Amino acid sequence: MGFFSLAFLASWRFRIVLIFLEVPRYILTRVGGSFPRRSVLIETIQRAGRQAFSLIEHAFDAAFGPRINPLYHLGALSFFFFWVAAASGIYVYVFFETSIDGAYRSVEYLTHTQWYVGGVARSLHRYASDAMVISVLLHLAREFVLDRYRGVRWYAWLTGVILLWFLYASGIGGYWLVWDRLAQYIAVVTTEWFDWLPIFAEPIARNFLNSTSVNDRFFSLLVFMHIGFPLFLLLGMWIHILRISRAKTNPPRLIMIGTSLALTALSLVYPALSQGPADLDTLVSRVQPDWFYLAMYPLIDLWSPGAVWAIAGGGTLLLMLLPWLPRRREEPAAVVDLANCNGCGRCFADCPYSAVILQPRRDGLPFESQAVVEPDLCTACGICVGACPTATPFRRVSDLVPGIDMPSLTTRDMRSHILTATAALAGTDRIMVFGCRTGPDLASLREPGIATLALPCLAALPPSFIDFVISRRHADGVLFAGCIAGDCYQRLGVEWTEQRLAGQRDPYLRGRVPRERLATAWAGPAGATTLVREIAAFRARLRAMGPYRRGSTPSPAAPPSHPPEDHDVSYRLG
Amino acid sequence: MSLIDWDEKYSVGVAAVDHEHRELIGLVNEAHDRLMRPGGEKAVMEFLGEIFARISAHFALEEQIMRARNYDHYDEHKTDHERLLDEIRDMMDDYEDGESFSEELLAQQLQAWFAGHFRSHDARLRQNLT
Numbered sequence: 001m002g003f004f005s006l007a008f009l010a011s012w013r014f015r016i017v018l019i020f021l022e023v024p025r026y027i028l029t030r031v032g033g034s035f036p037r038r039s040v041l042i043e044t045i046q047r048a049g050r051q052a053f054s055l056i057e058h059a060f061d062a063a064f065g066p067r068i069n070p071l072y073h074l075g076a077l078s079f080f081f082f083w084v085a086a087a088s089g090i091y092v093y094v095f096f097e098t099s100i101d102g103a104y105r106s107v108e109y110l111t112h113t114q115w116y117v118g119g120v121a122r123s124l125h126r127y128a129s130d131a132m133v134i135s136v137l138l139h140l141a142r143e144f145v146l147d148r149y150r151g152v153r154w155y156a157w158l159t160g161v162i163l164l165w166f167l168y169a170s171g172i173g174g175y176w177l178v179w180d181r182l183a184q185y186i187a188v189v190t191t192e193w194f195d196w197l198p199i200f201a202e203p204i205a206r207n208f209l210n211s212t213s214v215n216d217r218f219f220s221l222l223v224f225m226h227i228g229f230p231l232f233l234l235l236g237m238w239i240h241i242l243r244i245s246r247a248k249t250n251p252p253r254l255i256m257i258g259t260s261l262a263l264t265a266l267s268l269v270y271p272a273l274s275q276g277p278a279d280l281d282t283l284v285s286r287v288q289p290d291w292f293y294l295a296m297y298p299l300i301d302l303w304s305p306g307a308v309w310a311i312a313g314g315g316t317l318l319l320m321l322l323p324w325l326p327r328r329r330e331e332p333a334a335v336v337d338l339a340n341c342n343g344c345g346r347c348f349a350d351c352p353y354s355a356v357i358l359q360p361r362r363d364g365l366p367f368e369s370q371a372v373v374e375p376d377l378c379t380a381c382g383i384c385v386g387a388c389p390t391a392t393p394f395r396r397v398s399d400l401v402p403g404i405d406m407p408s409l410t411t412r413d414m415r416s417h418i419l420t421a422t423a424a425l426a427g428t429d430r431i432m433v434f435g436c437r438t439g440p441d442l443a444s445l446r447e448p449g450i451a452t453l454a455l456p457c458l459a460a461l462p463p464s465f466i467d468f469v470i471s472r473r474h475a476d477g478v479l480f481a482g483c484i485a486g487d488c489y490q491r492l493g494v495e496w497t498e499q500r501l502a503g504q505r506d507p508y509l510r511g512r513v514p515r516e517r518l519a520t521a522w523a524g525p526a527g528a529t530t531l532v533r534e535i536a537a538f539r540a541r542l543r544a545m546g547p548y549r550r551g552s553t554p555s556p557a558a559p560p561s562h563p564p565e566d567h568d569v570s571y572r573l574g
Numbered sequence: 575m576s577l578i579d580w581d582e583k584y585s586v587g588v589a590a591v592d593h594e595h596r597e598l599i600g601l602v603n604e605a606h607d608r609l610m611r612p613g614g615e616k617a618v619m620e621f622l623g624e625i626f627a628r629i630s631a632h633f634a635l636e637e638q639i640m641r642a643r644n645y646d647h648y649d650e651h652k653t654d655h656e657r658l659l660d661e662i663r664d665m666m667d668d669y670e671d672g673e674s675f676s677e678e679l680l681a682q683q684l685q686a687w688f689a690g691h692f693r694s695h696d697a698r699l700r701q702n703l704t
Contacts, residue, residue, distance in 0.1 A: 342594065344634035366589035367635075389630035394666065396620030403631070464630075471667055503656075506634065512660060550667060 049145030123267030196305035331380035341403035347384035382460025
């Protein structure tokens with residue numbers, strides 16, 4: 001339970017931040033009449049960004065397949081790079097000497113004398129840190145263009161933006177420790193940058209005027225900071241994922257192996273090198289900065305420290321404000337109906353956003369717990385409804401209120417929509433297509449023989465609906481058209497759907513539902529052509545199968561040669 | 575006349591589970607009453623659907639309790655639950671599809687099916703849950 005209390009502590013803290021962030025919006029509302037609901041500029045950038053990303057993603061999909069496409073695991077990859085940097089950093093630290101003379105010498109020893117371990121560790125430390133900058137920035141850009149930063153997801157966005165500062169502080173601090181010409185450059189420019197702020201009584205740059213002003217104790221402080229910032233970064237990364245359940249902090253194993261091999265190969269071929277010892281009595285004229293961390297540094301000299309503060313500070317503030325420019329209103333949150341909830345906990349287990357929790361029962365019924373929805377965390381994905389055992393279309397319509405339901409598309413609405421949409425279908429290749437908000441567009445499927453229903457997420461469909469459609473012969477087959485398999489908009493929808501269909505996760509799709517009458521097309525928003533192709537192939541298969549007959553797929557217990565006429569003998573009781 | 579009467583021997587010793595068992599027996603009896611009344615056929619389908627939903631939720635809760643208490647025969651019991659759900663679904667389909675349907679047969683099936691569920695609560699589970 002400690003996890004939850006900490007989650008609440010974090011949300012309480014950030015609600016204060018939120019109040020401050022609401023101020024400009026409030027003012028704009030007062031001054032400018034109504035605050036715009038949409039921003040054309042942001043939507044244009046997002047559209048362009050989505051196209052750019054989908055180009056690269058398709059290339060990676062073709063190369064690796066969607067399930068181990070690193071672009072779908074950027075957050076988890078960032079965690080992985082952190083751990084690589086941490087492990088290699090600990091090794092380097094063992095041999096590092098915290099003194100002016102020792103620092104450079106000890107790093108040189110690692111790189112040249114102990115190149116086979118120490119040198120590799122140093123290079124891994126650098127390249128993993130660089131890779132982390134890339135994965136973090138891509139992660140940020142991708143969540144932005146996919147519109148996964150507003151609404152309920154503001155928390156992860158805001159904490160993530162703050163983490164950028166910790167990431168840069170960690171990286172830049174590391175360069176300083178090597179105490180080579182680049183470190184000297186960083187020391188001078190960083191202090192110059194900070195001296196611009198009116199926080200130090202006397203300029204700290206004075207410390208780096210000549211070689212006598214820097215002492216060994218200063219290196220102890222630097223080491224302390226280079227351990228402290230990454231620790232804060234890690235703490236922040238943990239806070240960053242607090243509000244989602246089952247956060248993926250490890251990329252798929254194949255990605256980890258591939259990335260480790262690539263980093264190691266890079267370390268051996270292009271080992272990280274120092275750029276000559278620092279000498280404060282001479283001025284650094286030429287350095288080769290690490291552009292991943294030091295892209296802004298030349299600007300401090302070129303323009304002015306104030307300009308760079310304005311860019312960095314203003315940029316951060318703008319990024320922090322983005323979720324409210326404008327803010328997204330989620331659909332109404334899930335609603336619990338206690339008369340239909342016995343506290344079984346399946347919705348709690350499946351919610352990707354920790355928006356459903358179990359609390360002690362309060363209505364006097366002898367159950368231990370009840371589901372409670374935290375509306376501030378709910379994205380209205382409906383995955384909880386898909387998990388609820390009472391959300392089944394076989395119930396009598398008058399009573400069809402499940403333990404948890406979505407006001408925007410109730411279980412009763414789903415049922416009546418399916419009945420209406422399938423009523424007009426004819427033939428032996430009638431299909432019911434279920435789609436999701438971020439899957440292929442269903443509007444283009446205006447063909448006879450196809451009925452469609454768009455859901456907020458495919459995992460919002462309780463599996464007994466599939467049984468209902470097929471066993472009641474409302475359609476001959478059911479097709480799921482969803483997100484790209486490795487990249488579910490609602491985080492866990494694809495995974496849960498596949499596991500439920502396979503009978504590996506509650507609620508199971510009934511074993512006796514013939515699986516050949518079921519098809520999935522994880523095609524993503526750009527997959528309209530794939531979908532049309534899949535549908536044509538699926539319908540051809542259905543035509544070949546003929547109409548659905550009960551017992552046409554014998555359960556594993558029954559011999560395959562079982563005559564269909566006797567299908568019901570094997571399970572009748574009495 | 576009730577099809578099934580609550581008996582203390584049905585008690586598992588967990589208030590929530592016993593409560594749901596009583597409710598289910600009530601629902602089965604109600605379905606049976608309708609079935610035996612002339613013209614009640616239409617309502618029966620809906621009752622069966624309700625029983626299916628209730629029993630699904632009931633099993634979900636039992637499974638949660640079993641998992642929470644590390645019941646060592648969980649997998650067997652879970653398989654049993656899925657089989658029982660299959661059976662009630664088959665009864666529903668039989669009823670929906672069947673031309674030669676008999677009320678007595680359905681009543682018999684329901685009774686046997688329900689007794690089957692209680693048999694699955696053998697002494698071992700009871701000991702584990704209390």
